Amino acid sequence: MKGVAEELRRALLRHRDGARVFAGTFVVSENTLRVSELLMEALGLLGLPPKEAGWATFALLDYVLGFTIEEQAFGAQQGEGPPAAERMRTLALSRFPHVARAVDALVDPDFDARFTFGLEVFLSGLKSRRAPKAR
Numbered sequence: 001m002k003g004v005a006e007e008l009r010r011a012l013l014r015h016r017d018g019a020r021v022f023a024g025t026f027v028v029s030e031n032t033l034r035v036s037e038l039l040m041e042a043l044g045l046l047g048l049p050p051k052e053a054g055w056a057t058f059a060l061l062d063y064v065l066g067f068t069i070e071e072q073a074f075g076a077q078q079g080e081g082p083p084a085a086e087r088m089r090t091l092a093l094s095r096f097p098h099v100a101r102a103v104d105a106l107v108d109p110d111f112d113a114r115f116t117f118g119l120e121v122f123l124s125g126l127k128s129r130r131a132p133k134a135r
Helices: 002-013 018-022 030-046 050-076 084-095 097-106 111-129
Strands: none
Touching: 002 018, 002 030, 002 050, 002 111, 018 050, 030 050, 030 111, 050 111, 084 097
């Protein structure tokens, strides 16, 4: 699952607004079903029932798309007035103390590390749902 998510993100990043163009479409193709089959098989081996395996597959794809849309939007905003990071920092410091304490992490341009963190959180949550092994 990790490899599929990372490869999808790389593919989307190769095209300007790739994630935004892909998002919002419900593509039914052999390729889409092949990827879904691979992911759902892995989740089934982990012990998830078909319903949860299907939901988890699409949740993973939604995570990749959403993250990549934000990543590409962040890059597109560079050079357009005050950087988004500075606007967020200024607003957070003025009214949102919890956000202000984490603002540097929230605007960290290391998207690879941020993506990996979110993916690991997602995958560890899935692992915790696996069915207990029969004795």
